[in-house]
Amino acid sequence: MKKKVGFIGWRGLVGSVLLERMIFKNDLSKINIKFFTTSQVGHNGPKINNKKFGILENAYDLHKLIELDIILTCQGSTYTEKVYFNLRKLGWKGFWIDASSCLRTNKNSIIVLDPVNYNFIIESINNGCKTFSGGNCTVSLMLMALGGLFSENLIKKIFVSTYQAASGAGSNYIKKLLLEMGILHNSVEKEINKNNFSILKIENVVSSLLKSKKFLRRFNDVPLAGNLIPWIDNDNGDGNSKEEIKGEFETNKILNLKFLDKVIIDSICVRVSTFRCHSQSFLIELKKNIFIKEVKEILCNHNKWIKLIDNTKSDTIANLTPSMVSGTLKILLGRIKKSNFGNKYITAFSIGDQLLWGASEPLRRILNILIKL
Numbered sequence: 085m086k087k088k089v090g091f092i093g094w095r096g097l098v099g100s101v102l103l104e105r106m107i108f109k110n111d112l113s114k115i116n117i118k119f120f121t122t123s124q125v126g127h128n129g130p131k132i133n134n135k136k137f138g139i140l141e142n143a144y145d146l147h148k149l150i151e152l153d154i155i156l157t158c159q160g161s162t163y164t165e166k167v168y169f170n171l172r173k174l175g176w177k178g179f180w181i182d183a184s185s186c187l188r189t190n191k192n193s194i195i196v197l198d199p200v201n202y203n204f205i206i207e208s209i210n211n212g213c214k215t216f217s218g219g220n221c222t223v224s225l226m227l228m229a230l231g232g233l234f235s236e237n238l239i240k241k242i243f244v245s246t247y248q249a250a251s252g253a254g255s256n257y258i259k260k261l262l263l264e265m266g267i268l269h270n271s272v273e274k275e276i277n278k279n280n281f282s283i284l285k286i287e288n289v290v291s292s293l294l295k296s297k298k299f300l301r302r303f304n305d306v307p308l309a310g311n312l313i314p315w316i317d318n319d320n321g322d323g324n325s326k327e328e329i330k331g332e333f334e335t336n337k338i339l340n341l342k343f344l345d346k347v348i349i350d351s352i353c354v355r356v357s358t359f360r361c362h363s364q365s366f367l368i369e370l371k372k373n374i375f376i377k378e379v380k381e382i383l384c385n386h387n388k389w390i391k392l393i394d395n396t397k398s399d400t401i402a403n404l405t406p407s408m409v410s411g412t413l414k415i416l417l418g419r420i421k422k423s424n425f426g427n428k429y430i431t432a433f434s435i436g437d438q439l440l441w442g443a444s445e446p447l448r449r450i451l452n453i454l455i456k457l
């Protein structure tokens with residue numbers, strides 16, 4: 085019999101990308117799906133390939149949720165916090181699949197990224213695991229990119245600088261970025277279209293606007309257009325942002341590495357004004373000196389989604405950009421070279437779609453593993 089699956093958060097960025105993939109891969113035909121909402125109870129559910137999916141159910145109604153075999157949520161941590169524990173207290177024994185960070189640190193959950201930790205996932209399911217979280221977007225993308233070096237146990241330490249797209253902060257952030265771009269453009273439109281435009285005047289107007297109280301009040305936030313923000317998520321109180329501490333914790337949890345084998349990871353995470361896809365620059369300390377040719381072979385052989393970009397100017401600027409990978413499952417990997425730090429150090433730069441491998445695809449794949457049980 086088909087499993088009863090409740091989908092919460094399907095309207096949001098991660099949820100709608102996930103739904104699109106599920107339709108494309110014909111996953112909906114394998115399950116009995118019900119759509120839930122936190123804000124539109126009683127509205128019509130989605131219409132997919134001319135099939136209507138009924139009225140939206142209340143995502144907080146525990147009596148409705150308890151009937152489900154699997155709950156798939158892309159709603160966010162606040163929702164999970166409010167519902168998950170109460171549902172388990174009521175004795176619900178179903179599978180919970182979650183895009184948010186809420187349960188990633190929970191000892192009863194595992195973080196899923198099956199091209200990297202398939203055996204651990206299966207072992208955990210056999211041991212009774214019922215709670216599955218998707219990893220942090222940059223962590224999952226890093227593991228997809230550097231998986232070969234991790235699986236060969238070649239990595240000692242990594243320092244990562246991230247360049248994270250606006251959409252990483254949800255639907256509203258894309259809207260904010262576009263509105264800001266529009267306002268900035270409008271403010272200099274006349275001048276920019278003159279043949280003898282004054283670039284200094286344009287730059288002055290735009291820079292003053294970005295700093296103005298009016299602009300800050302309009303968005304109630306730091307501008308992202310023409311800017312960057314070197315802090316993502318809350319303050320961890322130790323000099324790190326919450327986003328930065330996820331790197332080491334989640335990597336070691338996904339790889340199921342015990343204390344002595346743990347890989348050290350440190351980072352600075354930055355929000356940039358790209359729309360979609362997260363980029364990351366790595367400085368990697370290997371456990372031994374390996375030729376770059378061999379490093380590339382190990383990286384390429386790990387999974388079929390990696391696309392290696394030659395470390396030349398023309399290949400890099402043409403092919404190693406967020407716009408080249410947006411909306412695809414490819415993991416771009418370039419700038420691989422030995423570092424001046426020493427012969428065990430290499431650098432690399434990777435880009436992947438954070439809404440696919442960084443969020444929705446690992447969830448879609450664990451759903452497919454669970455519905456076959």
Ligand SMILES: NC(=O)c1ccc[n+]([C@@H]2O[C@H](COP(=O)([O-])OP(=O)(O)OC[C@H]3O[C@@H](n4cnc5c(N)ncnc54)[C@H](OP(=O)(O)O)[C@@H]3O)[C@@H](O)[C@H]2O)c1
Nearest residue numbers: 093095096097098121122123158160183184252254255443
């Ligand atoms: N964005 C990423 O790149 C990313 C990557 C990895 C993990 N995550 C995690 O995934 C979770 C969901 O993130 P998200 O980026 O998908 O959040 P989001 O786009 O802000 O959507 C979250 C929810 O907001 C509600 N909503 C209200 N107004 C909406 C509108 N106009 N359009 C669409 N939805 C609207 C929807 O719920 P109702 O239908 O119930 O109202 C929707 O499911 C978060 O925990 C996030 O941390 C995100």
